[in-house]
Amino acid sequence: MSSFQNDIINSLRALNDGGIILYPTDTIWGIGCDATNADAVKKIFTLKNREEKKSMIILVEDDNMIRQYVSDSSQKMLSYISSAQKPTTAILKRAVHLPAQLVNEDGSIAIRIPKDEFCLQLIKQLQKPLVSTSANISGEKFPQNFDEVSAEIKNGVDYIVQHRQNDYSKNAPSSIIKLDDNNEIVVIR
Secondary structure: OOHHHHHHHHHHHHHHOOOOEEEEOOOOEEEEOEOOOHHHHHHHHHHHOOOOOOOOEEEOOOHHHHHHHEOOOOHHHHHHHHHOOOOEEEEEOOEOOOOHHHOOOOOOEEEEOOOOHHHHHHHHHHOOOEEEEEOOOOOOOOOOOHHHOOHHHHHHOOEEOOOOOOOOOOOOOOEEEEEOOOOOEEEOO
């Protein structure tokens, strides 16, 4: 069995048991869990020492999965994020079927369809969205590669993905977009 497939199996085991994982994304290394599991989401907030008011991003497989977790998805936004060349996170209104602490106070959720094969395979096999938040303590610098992830984070997760640990590329977070009151796309980051 390949190490890639072994990582998928071990990640799924941890996620299905309500655990949290440290994994590579299409942007930076992230901490993740089953986005529908409120207890697992709380573990991430605790590990990161993050205020629950600060919502987190979820990764989904495709537009169909977005529609399962957003009651009013804009076709304009779906088209934009599906065709974006670089990783782009969309803030979408009216999140549903997700734990309250994942959803922003205004009812929105930040969603990205990753371009990374590992993330896509993991989400596809989990059959649920995956939380993706930077692998750092809240307020500290985000890690650009695995070597920059702190021991505190590594020791606080239930499984660490081996895939791409030796990739020393300097990665950055995704762009973030939302619709303004005129239904126009605005780039936030």
